[in-house]
Amino acid sequence: MFPKKLQQKLEERKANNALRQLGTQNNLTDFSSNDYLGFSKSKTIFNNTHAFLTEQNITYNGATGSRLLSGNHPLYNIVESLLSSFHNSESALIYNSGYNANVGIFSCVPQRGDIILYDEYIHASIRDGIKLSHAKAYKFKHNHLEDLECHLARPPAGRSGSQEVSQKNNIYVVTESVFSMDGDSPDLITMSQICKTHNAYLIVDEAHAVGIFGEHGAGLVQHLKLEKDVFARIVTFGKAMGSHGAAILGSDSLKQYLVNFSRSFIYTTALTPHTLANIHTAYHELILTENIKKLHKNIAHFKGEVIKNGLQNYFIASDSAIHCCIISGNDTVKLMSQKFQEQGFNIKPILSPTVPKEHERLRFCLHALHSKEDISKVLKGLTTFVTKSY
Ligand SMILES: Cc1ncc(COP(=O)(O)O)c(C=O)c1O
Structure with missing residues (x-):
């Protein structure tokens, strides 16, 4: 027993290829999370947190x-x-x-x-x-x-x-x-x-x-x-x-x-x-961390590669860790994200209605711990995808 009105709303989402679903964790290279400095996986932070609790007698x-x-x-x-x-x-x-x-x-x-x-x-x-x-x-x-x-x-x-x-x-x-x-x-x-x-x-x-x-x-x-x-x-x-x-x-x-x-x-x-x-x-x-500097080096490298690959017109200008490539249409942006997954990269499609229709996008979240090679590879991949019409 589920209210009809609510079922209709879900059907509408499905029809627009915009149904949200919970994913599972994967081993893909992470260009999607907000873990910009790699702190969520830092062993030092994990161990120091435990030490601090012990020190505080908690x-x-x-x-x-x-x-x-x-x-x-x-x-x-x-x-x-x-x-x-x-x-x-x-x-x-x-x-x-x-x-x-x-x-x-x-x-x-x-x-x-x-x-x-x-x-x-x-x-x-x-x-x-x-x-x-x-x-x-x-x-x-x-x-x-x-x-x-x-x-x-x-x-x-x-x-x-x-x-x-x-x-x-x-x-x-x-x-x-x-x-x-x-x-x-x-x-x-x-x-x-x-x-x-x-x-x-x-x-x-x-x-x-x-x-x-x-x-x-x-x-x-x-x-x-x-x-x-x-x-x-x-x-x-x-x-x-x-x-x-x-x-x-x-x-x-x-x-x-x-x-x-x-x-x-x-x-x-x-x-x-x-x-x-x-x-x-x-x-x-x-x-203490050097990761903020590393992140900025990766941001600079990403921006350089965007220009090198002639992709600048697709991107919203940004100096932050978030870089968005506008690709119109939920279907296309989802398909591109899937293609990236097949190549080992996790890049999330941002769909309408989260963003306005026709402004759907691939969102690249840059991290301190990305390698320059991964960044270059990802933008090479993007160049191939955008030049093909899906
Ligand atoms: C700009 C902005 N403000 C607030 C939030 C919410 O923060 P939290 O994830 O801690 O609830 C987010 C998270 O997506 C955000 O992007």
């Missing part, structure tokens, strides 16, 4: 409850202090994941009468948070500062369906420092100046910038010295940090507010001590 497994009840074990303070000092922020508040952090902040910070302006390509977790908020939300064109300015300059009364917006109401602008499905970045310096001019609060999701940009991979906001100009940053630990969880970086007042009003923070069991020890160890490894 011999239990679970947090036992929400942080506001029984779950606020001592590692939380240790790791939040480390995060605020490493990321040069007054405070840090750990969430169970980036998804939870985004839902948590956007659902409770913007109030009724406030306005949220978000980049049209913003991550689903931010969209979901916005949906739960009582503020009005408007999208601006991707990385398009003039469009953002037009929205900021527009009188509230001119917005269709808007309530009376008084001086007391706030405007929040939200973007990602590296876009997850495009790999590109906004001009954060100008964006922060625009926000300042319009008294808007800027929130930046740094999920794909931590571990990649800035000194010791501290993120793009820190690289550009914008810590004081940003209202909140979201950093996540499931990508370059190779672990799990996230934190919101901001003022002490923001932290206090979130602890009181952020439902995805309050109504959930806290992270295990092991996860926090793992995050702690991964941050220490960030300071």
Whole structure:
């Protein structure tokens, strides 16, 4: 017994060749995961995590409850202090994941009468948070500062369906420092100046910038010295940090507010001590590792090979670890991904509706531990595939 309406939705997905399915792990060369620095498989981090737990005399497994009840074990303070000092922020508040952090902040910070302006390509977790908020939300064109300015300059009364917006109401602008499905970045310096001019609060999701940009991979906001100009940053630990969880970086007042009003923070069991020890160890490894440099060398090599193979018109310009080759159509992009699998490479097709129709793509996630040969081989393969018409 399964509701007909739901079955129809599944059938629709199948008809569009867009049905999502859980895969199995494989031994293909990984151009698909977010393990940019190889931390998820690092033996050093694994062993140091265990050593840290022993050193802290922690011999239990679970947090036992929400942080506001029984779950606020001592590692939380240790790791939040480390995060605020490493990321040069007054405070840090750990969430169970980036998804939870985004839902948590956007659902409770913007109030009724406030306005949220978000980049049209913003991550689903931010969209979901916005949906739960009582503020009005408007999208601006991707990385398009003039469009953002037009929205900021527009009188509230001119917005269709808007309530009376008084001086007391706030405007929040939200973007990602590296876009997850495009790999590109906004001009954060100008964006922060625009926000300042319009008294808007800027929130930046740094999920794909931590571990990649800035000194010791501290993120793009820190690289550009914008810590004081940003209202909140979201950093996540499931990508370059190779672990799990996230934190919101901001003022002490923001932290206090979130602890009181952020439902995805309050109504959930806290992270295990092991996860926090793992995050702690991964941050220490960030300071020591040579892998950030290796990753940037691989990014430069990839970009060089794209040009050498005459593929630049297929790619979205990016300096990050994410490089996307636009190939229109779910069928074609899936077929190409399959061809890569046959050659030993795991490269994920990004299908519509995750990205707009006709902007389907192959997403290459570059890692520090890729060999130059693998990168060259993969782009040679791509050249053959794009010149054939599938
Ligand atoms: C930009 C961005 N923000 C947030 C998230 C969610 O982070 P997490 O995987 O920790 O839930 C992701 C993950 O896909 C992301 O790409």
